[in-house]
Amino acid sequence: MTGTALRLGLDLGTSSLKAVVLDPSGAVVATGSSSYATQAGADGRGAEQRPADWLRAAGQAVAEIRATLGHAATAGIGGIGLAGQLPTLVALGAAGPLPPAVTWLDDRADGLARAVVEEAGGDALYRRTGMRIDGRYLAPMFRHHFGHRHGDVRGILSAKDYLCFALTGRSVTDPSTAAGYAVFGLEGGAWDDELVRLWQLDPALLPEIAPSNAVAGPLHEAGSSLLGLPAGLPVSVGAADSVASALAMGGLEEGTAVVTMGSSTVILDSVRRPVLDGAGRYILTPHAAEGWYGREMDLLATGTGFDWLCRLFEIGPDRFAAEALAAPVGAAGVSFAPYLGGGEQGALWDPSLRGAVHGLALRHRRGDILRAFLEGVMFEIRRCLAVLGEAQAPRRVVVAGHLAASPGLLGMLADVLHLPVAPWPGASPAAVGAALNAPVAGAAAAAAAGASAEPSEAADAYEALYEAYLRRYPLAAR
Template sequence: MAHYLLGIDLGSSSVKASLIDADTGKSAGFAFSPQQEMDISSPRHGWAEQDPNAWWENAVIAVRSICKRVDAKPDSILCIGISYQMHGLVVVDKKGEVLRPAIIWCDSRAVKIGEDALNQLGELYCMERLLNSPGNFTISKLKWVKDNEPSVYNSIHKVMLPGDYLAFKLTGRIATTVSGLSEGIMWDYQKKTTPERLFNYFGIDQALAAEALPTFSDQGHLSATAASALGLKEGVPVSYRAGDQPNNAFSLQTLHPGEIASTAGTSGVIYGIVKEPLADKLSRVNTFIHVNHTEEEARHGVLMCVNGTGIMNSWLRKNLFTGQQVSYKDMNALADKAPIGSDKLKVLPFGNGAERIFRNKDIGASFNGLDLNRHGHAHMCRAVQEGIVFALGYGFEILNQLGVESSVIRAGHANMFLSDIFCETFSNITGARLELYNTDGSQGAARGAGIGIGHYKNTSEAFDSLSCIKSFEPVAAKQPAYIEAYAEWKIILTKQLENL
């Protein structure tokens, strides 16, 4: 009987499950749920919430689907790894019941709370001890709940990140990781514990934070209830957990200083590995503990995030092609019919909440230079893809200014990176070789789980089957046109920022 490593990737659009053949290290297949994107509720401008119960329901569907497709027997699963959308807030009572919808990563309601904390606690403390402003992260969202929903706050037993909640549903154990605490701005890098001064400033009890476990470790075992729901055997260990961006880097074997990974799903990220902790005084990028960090070999991930990336492409598909059977592949083909620069049509894709690269300003999404006599569907499709890449390029320049740079950027062959136009633009704007690999977050989570139970001796063994399937280099004949279009885009962006 074949045996498998199971990875579950909890995104904001869907929950994906992958099986890795434990003997060959190759992907046996994947499934995801729902088939259409998960709902994100926005009761007020700048808010973004999801129901944690929907995450679990879709995880059950995805796991059952892939096990049926592969014909994986209940006792063939050796371990489970989890990847999850970062920075979210899930609060539960003593019975483990969710007290309110999760406040997810792109929610902007706590921006001012974080800014006030930075001003009151001081830049020196925040940068040296937290490596970040409390900003719009999990701890600030919890403070918002305390201030605005006191009855909810007073009922909280524990605070969890989205992946912690999924692990809790699997095992019944409430826990997190040190990397997870760092992403929620709940870690003191000097004292190596939760930051007492920050919790006291917010008036929050440190006991609300979950127990921290190593990223690769025995984090609990599949309960009888969860096993029954998933169609698996009780007792399977959960042995890996990481936020989606550290996990994406791990999935691409991006583990050492000088290596960089990228994603472009709902949001877009460029994530570089450094040895020494690095803080951006302007808080445009953020530093967290990477998955392979140890006291002996420090590893930190510097994350540049653009909230409005793939969601902009999704918006275009829904609204430009209403009622039509137009796929993203069809849109990529349309984009290829328009020239570099989209004939002066420019798109700012920032319509998914406050953007950290603009110091938490919410500038919205917009089309600029639209000519009703000249521009059509092809121009709009290309302009959106170029606008997303230009936004990532703008963020990459910030990373470069801070000393995070590389001549090679790795990405999974998925989401926006399925488009050759997008990839070509990305390579020409960053000036880096773009390497695409046959992996994704759920596969990375499965391999991480394999390391967690000792199935793999080290990361090199875990990634024996990883291969680059496609690459893009800057093209000398085309790069000037891309650079010119990017420069025009930055002029529009600068004017927009000046008007705020």
């Protein structure tokens, strides 16, 4: 590990900051992480975080990297790439961020956003932005939370953009992250003046836009002190965590869909043409590489639903998987609609949806309920892939998250999808994708996903079960 071809990637996620270092071949040689808390707002609602906690976590995660590599190897880091949760709002004041940051989990601006979108026309906004705008985008968040404090604000940034600002002093975003501001024009690839006026936003508050792999600037002295790395290292502008994950897991390859399972589940494929969905069921976002786009669908409460069931039944993830796999295909007649986050996106886009368990009887066991939940999540993933398949059908799937670590669950997903499913190895795919965009010349791509699980005989049984699930939980009328 000599020379300056080591790449450091930082992913500022929803609950923790993950760091990875790639060697010149693209292999992961060190990882680090540090978590932070999410709090409700002063009104007891919402989901807020402290930007200072993100910076503390960045320092701790990179300290873990330095301890693993040692001084000599750490000196070989030639550049830093960034990725981050989207959209999460940071308002900058004269002396730094005006805490707290309002995360993408916060729905308090939904009412305002709904009124503006209805007046402007949701379909028209979708054609203009590629997004299904709601109160979790930065412009409506800012108007709701900071509209009365315009005089205090010097700029607005998403979470990843704030991390870039803290490391380099430059206020800059990339197209994939800019899409989360709700004022980015997909066709023009720039801030849209009409959308800026729609949300009553001062354009002077917006950062400049540059390609995700462009150099935002050198690591300045404060960034050097924070990370314990030499000042002057080039830092990339970075990308949204969803497209950074897709870059790592599937590369820029049409026909490969990536499924990233964290607090929510992101389903995304890569396409060369900006093709919008006639029904607006997926969002179309600029990719981490120029000239490419990601068709993205998000299931809101899959990982949080998994964790909730673990707490409810007082079991760990391994026990959850073992009992679910021991239950029969079809969960002995139990079905579970996994809409546990107060509505759903995915292919449904219905904020009124709630979770439901159907078919319970006294004969059922805990494992039947756990399997039914997993089958419900997998049926929703299949529903999303079917929507993407109307224009371009995925030929294979790569999965990251808790399912990827279990051969049994991976095989179950292959059966439900009737597609080969490959696991992504342990390191955070968004952090790896961030490292791939680090400004280091001559570096190789990341290592490939693992061997695919192929559909088994159980796949045939899931055809009828999936059709029954769709009849019980149909597409919402639009």
